[in-house]
Amino acid sequence: MALLEHGGSILQNGITLLALAAVLARFGMWLPVLLLLSTLPVLYVTVLANQRYHQWWEQTTADRRKAHYFDLLLTFPQAASELRLFNLGHHFHSLFAGLRLNLRAARADLLRWQALVRLSASAIAMVVMALLVLWLGWRAVRGLSSIGDLVLFYQAFSRGQGLMRALLSNFGQIFSSALFLESLFSFLEERSQVNVPARPVPAPTQISQGIHFRDVSFRYPGSNELALDHFDLTIPAGALVAVVGPNGAGKSTLIKLLCRFYDPNLGSVELDGIDLRDLDPDELRRMITVLFQFPVRYHASVAENIALSDLLLGADRNAIQAAARSAGIHEAIMRLPEGYDTMLGKWLAEGSELSGGEWQKLALARAFLRQSPLIALDEPTSFMDSWAETDWLDRLRTLIAGRTALLITHRFTTAMRADLICVVDAGRVVEIGTHAELLTRGGLYAQSWRAQTQAAQPHSEAPPPKRAQVLTA
Numbered sequence: 357m358a359l360l361e362h363g364g365s366i367l368q369n370g371i372t373l374l375a376l377a378a379v380l381a382r383f384g385m386w387l388p389v390l391l392l393l394s395t396l397p398v399l400y401v402t403v404l405a406n407q408r409y410h411q412w413w414e415q416t417t418a419d420r421r422k423a424h425y426f427d428l429l430l431t432f433p434q435a436a437s438e439l440r441l442f443n444l445g446h447h448f449h450s451l452f453a454g455l456r457l458n459l460r461a462a463r464a465d466l467l468r469w470q471a472l473v474r475l476s477a478s479a480i481a482m483v484v485m486a487l488l489v490l491w492l493g494w495r496a497v498r499g500l501s502s503i504g505d506l507v508l509f510y511q512a513f514s515r516g517q518g519l520m521r522a523l524l525s526n527f528g529q530i531f532s533s534a535l536f537l538e539s540l541f542s543f544l545e546e547r548s549q550v551n552v553p554a555r556p557v558p559a560p561t562q563i564s565q566g567i568h569f570r571d572v573s574f575r576y577p578g579s580n581e582l583a584l585d586h587f588d589l590t591i592p593a594g595a596l597v598a599v600v601g602p603n604g605a606g607k608s609t610l611i612k613l614l615c616r617f618y619d620p621n622l623g624s625v626e627l628d629g630i631d632l633r634d635l636d637p638d639e640l641r642r643m644i645t646v647l648f649q650f651p652v653r654y655h656a657s658v659a660e661n662i663a664l665s666d667l668l669l670g671a672d673r674n675a676i677q678a679a680a681r682s683a684g685i686h687e688a689i690m691r692l693p694e695g696y697d698t699m700l701g702k703w704l705a706e707g708s709e710l711s712g713g714e715w716q717k718l719a720l721a722r723a724f725l726r727q728s729p730l731i732a733l734d735e736p737t738s739f740m741d742s743w744a745e746t747d748w749l750d751r752l753r754t755l756i757a758g759r760t761a762l763l764i765t766h767r768f769t770t771a772m773r774a775d776l777i778c779v780v781d782a783g784r785v786v787e788i789g790t791h792a793e794l795l796t797r798g799g800l801y802a803q804s805w806r807a808q809t810q811a812a813q814p815h816s817e818a819p820p821p822k823r824a825q826v827l828t829a
């Protein structure tokens with residue numbers, strides 16, 4: 357827009373300036389040239405000022421972003437509890453204020469410098485103007501030109517200088533916009549690391565063989581550590597496979613590769629024997645539904661929150677309710693002031709707020725609504741209380757009937773219900789088998805199982821735990 361606006365102004369001012377130059381040429385051909393020369397210092401200053409502003413902008417990007425981050429921390433509801441409890445408000449406010457103060461000081465310095473050099477450049481133009489008026493006055497005294505000529509000349513020359521200044525400011529703005537355009541174009545030139553094949557293989561509508569991670573090694577862009585290291589796993593069609601392992605073992609990375617947010621550095625991920633790189637990513641993603649570890653809390657109505665996973669379905673209320681029932685959130689929704697039409701979140705309108713577990717169940721409903729043959733659940737029960745978890749796990753089989761499922765969890769009580777359990781550590785498969793097989797093997801799974809179940813068991817001689825104790829556990 358700035359380019360168009362200033363381009364238009366240049367055209368307009370340029371035409372007027374040409375007319376004025378013709379008037380000035382009557383007094384001498386050298387006058388339009390002098391007009392141009394007298395404004396050259398302003399041109400120089402304009403270019404320099406824009407360059408320095410752009411430099412300031414680039415150099416302060418990180419600080420401006422940091423200040424913006426502190427601003428969000430201080431105003432977003434998600435941070436409010438910790439900020440109050442740990443009394444962090446003043447801490448982040450002073451960090452924010454310190455950054456803004458430095459930014460403002462640097463900007464003020466720049467503006468002061470600009471004002472000073474602009475003043476000097478204008479003073480040069482004024483001196484030229486004064487000399488010319490003296491020269492014309494001298495000519496009038498000697499009878500070489502009339503008072504009318506003097507007035508005409510003064511008007512034309514001072515208007516000419518004004519126009520030149522406007523013209524140069526237009527050029528300056530275009531120059532400045534072009535500097536920012538450079539950044540925009542280099543951003544637009546960023547190529548996706550995930551290439552769409554020229555002739556994609558049509559994606560199958562159903563999974564008949566399964567998913568195969570074949571000797572996959574992967575490191576995130578810019579990272580030196582391998583997130584997956586010669587990882588090999590087959591998820592048979594129609595099976596429920598659980599992946600367990602400590603934090604940072606590479607479990608969530610499997611989902612990211614499955615959705616083709618990244619491609620492996622070595623090896624391949626295959627769906628029914630087709631390398632995912634040969635499929636159109638959009639078609640592939642339509643086959644998958646995922647409950648992410650940190651699902652988005654959309655500030656929209658409950659029904660919309662569920663329907664967003666499949667906009668093509670056209671928000672059919674029956675399907676939405678069925679998905680909510682599957683996720684075990686229907687009853688809680690019905691208790692909300694306007695049921696499925698209740699607005700959630702405080703961002704857009706005065707909405708209701710859900711608990712962490714309820715938000716997660718809502719995301720689960722969203723994942724269930726999408727009728728896709730492959731379902732991936734990343735820590736689906738992490739926010740649920742033990743009753744909700746048991747109830748949900750009992751129904752899990754029915755919910756995923758006919759689908760191939762990948763379940764990521766660190767809870768062994770969840771993993772034990774899978775057909776196959778894969779234990780991952782440091783990006784490698786450590787053990788694989790059914791719950792019973794892994795327990796007999798006596799390896800990492802068996803040790804961790806014992807540790808987790810013993811930790812959850814009350815002391816043998818102690819009375820059965822009360823509700824409050826279970827909650828704490």
Ligand code: ADP
Binds near residue numbers: 576579606608610
């Ligand atoms: P898990 O789900 O088993 O807890 P992840 O798959 O999320 O572990 O992460 C595996 C490793 O990859 C970790 O060391 C983590 O720090 C790293 N990692 C995860 N996401 C990114 C990312 N976007 N960029 C760089 N490294 C990442």
